[in-house]
Amino acid sequence: MATITATINLTSPDITGDPLNLSKTSVLNKAATATGLDQFTGITTVVYAAAKTAENIVAAAAYVDTTVSHKVYIKNSATGSSDFVTVELGGSNVLMGRLYPGDWCFFPYDGTLDIDIDTSAANMKVEYGVFSQSTAS
Amino acid sequence: MATTTATLILSSADVTGHNFSMTQTATLTKAASSTGLDEFTGITSRKYPAAQTDTVVVADSIYVDTTVAHKVYIRNTSTGNSDYILVELEGDVIIGRLYPGDWMFIPYAGTLDVQVTTIATNVSIEYGVFSQSTVS
Numbered sequence: 001m002a003t004i005t006a007t008i009n010l011t012s013p014d015i016t017g018d019p020l021n022l023s024k025t026s027v028l029n030k031a032a033t034a035t036g037l038d039q040f041t042g043i044t045t046v047v048y049a050a051a052k053t054a055e056n057i058v059a060a061a062a063y064v065d066t067t068v069s070h071k072v073y074i075k076n077s078a079t080g081s082s083d084f085v086t087v088e089l090g091g092s093n094v095l096m097g098r099l100y101p102g103d104w105c106f107f108p109y110d111g112t113l114d115i116d117i118d119t120s121a122a123n124m125k126v127e128y129g130v131f132s133q134s135t136a137s
Numbered sequence: 138m139a140t141t142t143a144t145l146i147l148s149s150a151d152v153t154g155h156n157f158s159m160t161q162t163a164t165l166t167k168a169a170s171s172t173g174l175d176e177f178t179g180i181t182s183r184k185y186p187a188a189q190t191d192t193v194v195v196a197d198s199i200y201v202d203t204t205v206a207h208k209v210y211i212r213n214t215s216t217g218n219s220d221y222i223l224v225e226l227e228g229d230v231i232i233g234r235l236y237p238g239d240w241m242f243i244p245y246a247g248t249l250d251v252q253v254t255t256i257a258t259n260v261s262i263e264y265g266v267f268s269q270s271t272v273s
Contacts, residue, residue: 002152008240010210012141015177015267020141022180024212026238032219040152043159069236073147075161082169087244094230097244100206102163104145107241108224108233131152 001036004028004131006071006106031069031137043129045077050122054093057128058115065111070132072115075104077125085126086118138173141165141267143208143242168206168273180265182214188255191225194264195251202247207268209251212240214261222262223254 007025028037048055058072076085076099085099090113099105109115109130117126143165148158165174185192195209213222213235221234224241227250235241245251245266253262 002149004147004149004152004157006240007144007146008210008242009144009146010141011144012139012177015139015141015174016179020177024240026240028239029218029236031221031234031236034218037152040149040157042153067234069234069239071233073145081166081171084168089226089230089232094226094228095246095248096226096232097208097246098168098204098206099244100166100168103165103206103208103244104143104161104163105241105243106145106147107243108235108239110223110231110233112231 001038003036028071028131029069030133031067033137037069037131037133039132039134041130043127045125045127047123047125048119052117052119054116054118056114056116058109058130060111060114063111063132064136067136068111068133070109070111070130071106072109072130073104073106074099074128076101077127083121083124088116089113138175140173165208165267166206167269168204170273174206174267175270176268178266180263182263184259184261185255187258190254191252193250193252195245195266197247197250200247200268201272204272205247205269207245207247207266208242209245209266210240210242211235211262211264213237214263220257220260222260225252227252
């Protein structure tokens with residue numbers, strides 16, 4: 001199986017009275033095992049010619065679900081500061097949050113809800129990818 | 138205002154037919170602005186003596202909402218490989234499971250609580266919120 005690592009570094013010299021310097025690395029394994037995730041979509045890059053509403057980027061039907069350890073990456077690759085990507089979960093499009101230009105997110109995905117996005121303007125570039133396991137543990 | 142950066146590094150020598158390595162750095166700013174986020178909860182560390190059900194780790198009532206660029210970080214700091222933390226938005230909207238060592242970093246609209254459920258005793262977690270003090 002593959003070995004995939006995901007590292008986050010959070011730094012700030014001035015968000016608190018003391019510098020923040022957090023670094024954590026995770027090895028991406030199948031649920032409740034020490035076996036690495038074995039599937040990857042690659043990183044998809046899309047430029048949407050027009051603003052999008054409830055554009056599906058991760059379809060739950062494509063993944064085994066529940067006892068899983070899938071991971072989703074999404075980035076708003078637009079320039080400027082105002083054109084946002086809204087990340088939503090499920091058929092009711094429950095709002096998670098907004099990615100402004102340059103923002104990225106990385107989160108676990110249990111494969112039960114679609115992940116959709118809205119984009120606020122034309123010609124926005126978004127990239128995304130899914131690391132997943134081929135069978136539920 | 139503060140300057141806060143979030144860097145993601147993803148790498149694998151063998152998940153595809155070639156080496157995969159990607160680094161992305163975001164400067165955390167207020168919505169539609171180049172001004173940095175100005176609030177931070179700090180990193181909270183907890184060890185739950187009993188299994189938890191829908192325990193609120195981020196309460197939406199504390200934050201301004203919608204036109205915002207808040208960010209939430211959560212990590213399962215437990216050891217072993219089986220004791221997961223189920224992360225949900227209020228209303229049982231499942232995001233996913235964090236197994237020991239796993240972390241997440243998401244945008245947060247401030248409209249729903251973020252909740253966690255655990256299945257075992259002594260599960261450890263750390264979490265924090267970077268937020269903006271006013272809606273842009």
